[in-house]
Amino acid sequence: MIDNGLILIVDDTPTNLEVLSETLYDAGFEVAIALDGESALAQVQVGDFDLILLDVMMPGIDGFETCRRLKADSVNNNIPVIFMTALSDNESKIKALEIGAVDYITKPFHEKEVLARVKTHLKLHKLTLSLEQKVTERTTQLTEALExxxxxxxxxxxxxxxxxxxxxxxxxxxxxxxxxxxxxxxxxxxxxxxxxxxxxxxxxxxxxxxxxxxxxxxxxxxxxxxxxxxxxxxxxxxxxxxxxxxxxxxxxxxxxRADSDHPILCNIHESIDSTILILKHRLKATENRPEIQIIKNYGIIPQIECYAGQLNQVFMNLLANAIDALEESNTGRSFTEIATNPNCITITTNISDEKLIISIQDNGKGITENIKTRIFDQLFTTKEVGKGTGLGLAIARQVIVEKHHGTINVHSTPKGGAEFTITIPLS
Missing domain, CATH: 1.10.287 (Helix Hairpins)
Structure with missing residues (x-):
């Protein structure tokens, strides 16, 4: 015998309820009854039913409407429904299947047929639930493996x-x-x-x-x-x-610094300055624009233990991206226009709540909302083919979040530039 299940019988005829209840109870099932569609829908909200036997012709809302409402319920729409009907026309049978029923039983009942159909659909339902659970688990495993x-x-x-x-x-x-x-x-x-x-x-x-x-x-x-x-x-x-x-x-x-295997004590300001020096050639004035200004608002901060080489790579990515953004914002502007509102990158450091906070802000054209939501995704880039790999900010996020247990966020408004803020716990 299959595992016990809870079955709801919906019929306005007491004799039918009595016969079906006794047959199913003797077969080892738990049984609940309802005399109309409204009562059945109310019971479904509080019960945990495995199958519903639903009469078509009932006072109030009929079986078809009851089934429609049940299938519209996102919580209980997976309960299998078997219609019970004296209607023998094919149109009614097709209608029952189209609105979500899994089967139908024609009155008068044959007890063995009822039990056979109930057991079959309960098995199918449990197999379906088991398969869905396995698919969900497997999908979760595959998603985790992919990540x-x-x-x-x-x-x-x-x-x-x-x-x-x-x-x-x-x-x-x-x-x-x-x-x-x-x-x-x-x-x-x-x-x-x-x-x-x-x-x-x-x-x-x-x-x-x-x-x-x-x-x-x-x-x-x-x-x-x-x-x-x-x-x-x-x-x-x-x-x-x-x-x-x-x-x-x-x-x-x-x-x-070759420190990929272990953190070392590091002066963050020296690291930032070294990165700026390497990018110095990109900051110098050109025939199209004045020099990009670097504004340092360095606070009083202690040396911290960190993966200095990888942190330097983060600074390199953020500063290089800021320069790219400024270059892009200069498109269509004359030398004089740029000189009036000079390109600048502001770097701010301070300590707050036992965390080191580093901000790198440019006054470029900013980042749109749809880009901000994907900006740290691997292989996502807004640059032309051959000019960006889509790895820089993804690596930056991994270094800050996974290696240093910190955070990296971006704040930007259209034409208001972009600001990347890094927080790293001191301990």
Whole structure:
């Protein structure tokens, strides 16, 4: 015998109710009864029925209307309905099936037929519910597996990207250091040597004021006085440039920290500054626009433990996107118009509620609502083919949310620019 089920019998004839109730009860089913359609619909709202035997001809609303209302109920529309009718015309049978019934039984009843049909449809109903549950579970599992796969792929891409970029930048910084060290070490000697030479020349000129004519001509052609004035300036310029290259090299090393396996103590302001320095060439003035201004509103913040290399990649993505947005907003504007309302990126840092808050805001044309809802999705990009991968902000979100247990959000209004806000717990 199949598992017990709760069956609702709806019929306005007491004799039919008695016969059906006894037959089903003897077969091991629980039974409830209703004398009309309104009563049946009310019971369905509070009961947990497995099947309904529904008479067609009843006072008030008939069986067809009762079935229609039942099928319109999103909670109970999956309960199988078997019509009971004395109508033998095909039109009524077709109508019953069209409005949602699974079967019909013709009066007068045959007890074995009733039981056979009830058991069959209960089995089918339970199999359907079981299948739906398995489909739901499988869909959930597949969805989770897909999300895990996307996360793993994104992490792999990010790790490979950071590894390649880190190795490249670290290698460049290392290669720069050797010649810069040579220049830096020798320029000071060159400065001292030049001072010694000019001192000897001055002493010689004082000791021998009357020089041979050909030597006097050579000195005039050489413009010794100009050389004496300009050479120290040239040496000083080389010293400043050397110091600038050292700063760039240090920034490259800061940006390319190899820390993918463990967090390290990091000065966030140094990380942001190193990223800005790497993007310096994109900020400079061009023939089409003035220089993009960087406004730093740095607060007093402590060093934090973080995956510094990956966090630098987040800063790189956000700042590069801000520059792209500003470039796009300049389309159709003249140099003078842009200069009147200069392109700028504002970077703000502070501490609030034991969290580090970093804001990167541009004054571009902003982001529309439909784009904001998808902006952190993997492979979503608004850029032309070949100019964007759709991975930058997805990676940024993964680094902030999964690696640092923080949040990253975007706020934007049309023509009001865009602001990305990162929060990272200090502990």
């Amino acid at each position: 895990n796969l996307k996360t793993s792929q994104l992490q792999l891409v990010n790790n490979e990207k950071m590894s390649a970029l880190g190795n490249l930048v670290a290698g460049v910084a290392h290669e720069i250091n050797n010649p810069v060290g040579c220049i830096s070490g020798n320029i000071n000697h060159t400065e001292a040597y030049s001072k010694d030479l000019f001192q000897i020349i001055n002493i010689y000129q004082q000791a021998c004021p009357l020089l041979p004519q050909h030597l006097q001509q050579e000195l005039e052609a050489l413009d010794l006085e100009f050389l004496h004035e300009d050479l120290p300036k040239t040496i000083h310029s080389i010293q400043l440039s050397t110091q600038r290259i050292k700063e760039i090299s240090n920034s490259l090393r800061t940006f390319s």
